[in-house]
Amino acid sequence: MVKYIFVTGGVMSGVGKGVTTASIGKLFQFRGYDVEAIKIDPYLNVDPGTLNPIEHGEVYITEEVWEFKPVEGFSLKISEIDQDFGSYERFLGKNMSPEQNITSGQVYLSVILKEREGEFLGRTTQIIPHITDEIKKRIRQVSARKKPDILITEVGGTVGDIEAMPFLEAIRQFRLEEKKEDTILIHVTYVPYLDTVQQQKSKPSQHSVRTLQGMGLQPDVLVARAKKPLTKDVLQKLSLFSNLPPEAVISNPDIDVIYELPLFFEQQKLGDYLCKISNLPIKKPQLDEWCNIVNLYKNAKEVVRIAVPGKYTQIVDSYISIQEALRHASACSGAKLELQWIDTEPIENDPKALEILGKFDGILLTPGFGSRGTEGMILTAEYAIRKGMPYLGICFGCQLLFVAFCRSVLGLEGANSTEIDPNTPYPVVDLLPEQKAIKTKGGTMRLGGHKVILMENTRLKEAYNKTEVIERFRHRYHIMPQYADMAKDAGLIVSATDETGKIINAIELNKDFLIMGVQFHPEFKSRPNLPSPVYLTFIKEALRYQKLKKENIKNS
Ligand code: GLN
Numbered sequence: 001m002v003k004y005i006f007v008t009g010g011v012m013s014g015v016g017k018g019v020t021t022a023s024i025g026k027l028f029q030f031r032g033y034d035v036e037a038i039k040i041d042p043y044l045n046v047d048p049g050t051l052n053p054i055e056h057g058e059v060y061i062t063e064e065v066w067e068f069k070p071v072e073g074f075s076l077k078i079s080e081i082d083q084d085f086g087s088y089e090r091f092l093g094k095n096m097s098p099e100q101n102i103t104s105g106q107v108y109l110s111v112i113l114k115e116r117e118g119e120f121l122g123r124t125t126q127i128i129p130h131i132t133d134e135i136k137k138r139i140r141q142v143s144a145r146k147k148p149d150i151l152i153t154e155v156g157g158t159v160g161d162i163e164a165m166p167f168l169e170a171i172r173q174f175r176l177e178e179k180k181e182d183t184i185l186i187h188v189t190y191v192p193y194l195d196t197v198q199q200q201k202s203k204p205s206q207h208s209v210r211t212l213q214g215m216g217l218q219p220d221v222l223v224a225r226a227k228k229p230l231t232k233d234v235l236q237k238l239s240l241f242s243n244l245p246p247e248a249v250i251s252n253p254d255i256d257v258i259y260e261l262p263l264f265f266e267q268q269k270l271g272d273y274l275c276k277i278s279n280l281p282i283k284k285p286q287l288d289e290w291c292n293i294v295n296l297y298k299n300a301k302e303v304v305r306i307a308v309p310g311k312y313t314q315i316v317d318s319y320i321s322i323q324e325a326l327r328h329a330s331a332c333s334g335a336k337l338e339l340q341w342i343d344t345e346p347i348e349n350d351p352k353a354l355e356i357l358g359k360f361d362g363i364l365l366t367p368g369f370g371s372r373g374t375e376g377m378i379l380t381a382e383y384a385i386r387k388g389m390p391y392l393g394i395c396f397g398c399q400l401l402f403v404a405f406c407r408s409v410l411g412l413e414g415a416n417s418t419e420i421d422p423n424t425p426y427p428v429v430d431l432l433p434e435q436k437a438i439k440t441k442g443g444t445m446r447l448g449g450h451k452v453i454l455m456e457n458t459r460l461k462e463a464y465n466k467t468e469v470i471e472r473f474r475h476r477y478h479i480m481p482q483y484a485d486m487a488k489d490a491g492l493i494v495s496a497t498d499e500t501g502k503i504i505n506a507i508e509l510n511k512d513f514l515i516m517g518v519q520f521h522p523e524f525k526s527r528p529n530l531p532s533p534v535y536l537t538f539i540k541e542a543l544r545y546q547k548l549k550k551e552n553i554k555n556s
Helices: 017-030 084-092 104-117 127-146 162-177 203-214 232-242 258-267 270-277 288-298 316-331 345-349 351-359 374-387 396-408 459-464 481-488 533-555
Strands: 003-009 035-041 059-071 074-082 101-103 150-155 183-190 221-226 249-253 302-310 335-343 362-365 391-394 427-431 446-454 468-475 477-479 492-497 504-509 515-518
Touching (some): 003 162, 059 468, 074 446, 104 127, 127 150, 203 232, 302 374, 316 533, 345 351, 351 374, 391 396, 446 504, 459 492, 481 504
Parallel strands (some): 183 221, 362 391
Antiparallel strands (some): 059 074, 059 446, 492 504
């Protein structure tokens, strides 16, 4: 028997519903249950792959490439999914399938294609029942394929959004179709703190619960995000107005280490309460392993300072997996991460602005698309090559590291990626051969998990200590092998390729400190207790560099 848990949001978005959902899943894992997650995104995009990260946050890449095939003769490949899957995979320690990200785009597309096939012949095709049936079918499909004990479904957006209505209606029906104890509804709201009266305010949450009730949905648990834990007074008010016992109102305050949230929920006995209302036996949770992980983060003594130049630095969510992978690697090296985002556009007009990089122990160059801000990104790579400081380029960052090397070491003036400058005299990064004929943008990049073959006597091979690994990719362009050959004598090493040997998957420079670029995204496989070997090596090098810098200052 599967227990279905639905998580909705109220008051406003961006309050960390994904981390809350993942933490609730963790409570069941602590009790030995197998947990899977679904995320519903009410936007009309088929997947988030075409969305700008500034608007929507990071695009997460799964290992699996899922074939979305609503009817015979129509199929799309999906591996680009919502960033909340990063939280699910990191907290639950397992890989998810793109099938678990249900968007309005997929649901409507399926229904319309089926209508054309004649599946609803003679009937008016409508939101209820056709769209709602399709939504319920997709949820049950995941349940049937994965057979978890607990299937937790997070609904994106906030209650009251027009585009989320069909999903909430589908959940209402779903709850009626299942046994009462087999579904739980958790509503996550925000409780603001009003400075002028120095009080937490429960009214927005009350309204949000009422909106939900108006749609026929009574929450079983209310999780309230707030700066501080809820005061007794506010907790009682929320309990009274939400029709819930006080133990069903849970505090979700700001915390330094997000991995501590499940433990914070445990303290409030949320795990036992969820088991009680769903008729599951009350078991003692196994918390030791997770406590040890959290302690790694809390007890880190050293500090490692990393600069992250990029073009989507306005919101931290655009590189959330990179940030977490850096944190994992730092904590596992006994260090606390101090990260600074650096917008590369201003650097282009004032190269002196580069000097700011001198105060860091390492630089990570981010993934990206298009030409805005890229000259500044290339300048940071040239800086690192000049100074010999630890540097890690991810995907676009790897391609731009190669551009910087071609320009500053090989002297190929104007060298560039054809993505940035189609008329460059030296197209050192160009489209993958199979990409040349592709004109449409959605889901057409080289995506998902691919084999990476590691070369002997390289730092990358040393990092993984394996001859081949699977890593996740999302790109159209690649480093041109003929230019990599030219760069060999100048100290550039190709440290990994694909299985055919034709696609360069990683480069590194023959320098004292690590300067490396990887065409793949190792951040998506990094876990709080199992950092990515690439990130771990980078952070260890940054700490080694910091030590040397300190010694040099002492000696001078
Ligand atoms: N824009 C580059 C490409 O398509 C890099 C993509 C990325 O950084 N994910 O190859």
